[in-house]
Amino acid sequence: MIKEDKELVAKIKELKKKRNAIILAHNYQLPEVQDIADFRGDSLELSRMAAKTDAKVIVFCGVYFMAETASILSPDKLVIMPDISAGCPMANMMTAADLRKLKAEHPRAVAVGYVNTSAQVKAELDYCCTSTNAVAVINFLKNEKEIIFVPDKYLADYVSKKSGRKLITWHGFCPTHVKILPEDLKREKKFHPKAKVMVHPECLPSVVALADAVLSTSQMAKYARENPAKEFIVGTEAGLVYRLKQDNPDKEFYLASERAVCPNMKRTTLEKVFWSLEDLKEEVKVPENIRAKAYLAIERMLKIV
Ligand code: 13P
Ligand code: SF4
Numbered sequence: 001m002i003k004e005d006k007e008l009v010a011k012i013k014e015l016k017k018k019r020n021a022i023i024l025a026h027n028y029q030l031p032e033v034q035d036i037a038d039f040r041g042d043s044l045e046l047s048r049m050a051a052k053t054d055a056k057v058i059v060f061c062g063v064y065f066m067a068e069t070a071s072i073l074s075p076d077k078l079v080i081m082p083d084i085s086a087g088c089p090m091a092n093m094m095t096a097a098d099l100r101k102l103k104a105e106h107p108r109a110v111a112v113g114y115v116n117t118s119a120q121v122k123a124e125l126d127y128c129c130t131s132t133n134a135v136a137v138i139n140f141l142k143n144e145k146e147i148i149f150v151p152d153k154y155l156a157d158y159v160s161k162k163s164g165r166k167l168i169t170w171h172g173f174c175p176t177h178v179k180i181l182p183e184d185l186k187r188e189k190k191f192h193p194k195a196k197v198m199v200h201p202e203c204l205p206s207v208v209a210l211a212d213a214v215l216s217t218s219q220m221a222k223y224a225r226e227n228p229a230k231e232f233i234v235g236t237e238a239g240l241v242y243r244l245k246q247d248n249p250d251k252e253f254y255l256a257s258e259r260a261v262c263p264n265m266k267r268t269t270l271e272k273v274f275w276s277l278e279d280l281k282e283e284v285k286v287p288e289n290i291r292a293k294a295y296l297a298i299e300r301m302l303k304i305v
Helices: 003-019 031-036 043-052 064-073 096-105 134-140 153-163 182-191 217-226 240-247 270-279 288-304
Strands: 021-026 039-041 057-061 078-080 110-114 127-129 147-150 196-199 231-235 252-255
Touching (some): 021 043, 039 043, 043 057, 043 288, 057 064, 096 110, 134 288, 231 240
Parallel strands (some): 021 039, 057 078, 110 127, 231 252
16 A cells, blocks of 8 residues: 555544544445445445444445435434445436336335335335345245335346246346346356356346356355355456455455446545545435335335344
8 A cells, every 4th residue: 555545544544533433335345445444245234234333423435325225224323425426327217206106006016125226215115125135025025916126127037036926127227237248157167167156136137047146245255255165256346356355365256247347336435535524524314204214114124134
């Protein structure tokens, strides 16, 4: 690390104490941002952490819907994002009006939504879910006749196959994960025949079909730690490889596709983390009328799993 970065890290640590702040980072963040975080994890773990921390300020290094989820769970805390323009294109593919229309078309259906949604969409949901627990949430709803599952059509396809349930879906998808193609996995498997293939359920069904394991980002970290294999092909956003290598220095990780980079996850830099702590900006605050409804959907999920 260069001298300037070391100084910046020291300043962030000092300011963090002064502000009584905690830094949460998603597994896709830049390595230096992951390193400065008090906790890094997947969407579910970050939500849990945001709900239980005693800190007054949460600096959220991730994308907008994740910071909104923190605000929904911890309304008394100041939630700030170092770069508030870091959004999730998939979450932006469905508005609350879209969901209300879908619900009106299927009035008896229970509405389940991926955490990658806006707070306004969450406020219209009965249940929230993450990639870790989507199948468990759908299995929990075994007595429901009709289930809406939004916004990710590929996660819906995976969950539908795993649970054996037909789902009413939306046409959302992750522009980063669809860049991983079956040819990529086939090529990497040829080069590394002994490697285990793990992919995220946001990937194309043709990619999911070639995987040994379909997992959320932190589940991948666990799988890589616990599996006796020495080599892994990683079918998710590039940022996770840093954590995998750090956790398992004796194992090899091959990114399925160099194209799988989420530009929004890379917006947060050390400088922006420092400025956000200095100015206590930009705040992410979900209005109370939306928050109270969105909270119920998240709380129901947290109770199931
Ligand atoms: P995880 O919850 O698996 O970390 O996924 C979040 C995400 O945005 C995947 O693209
Ligand atoms: Fe959204 Fe995909 Fe980026 Fe995750 S990787 S934040 S789903 S665009």
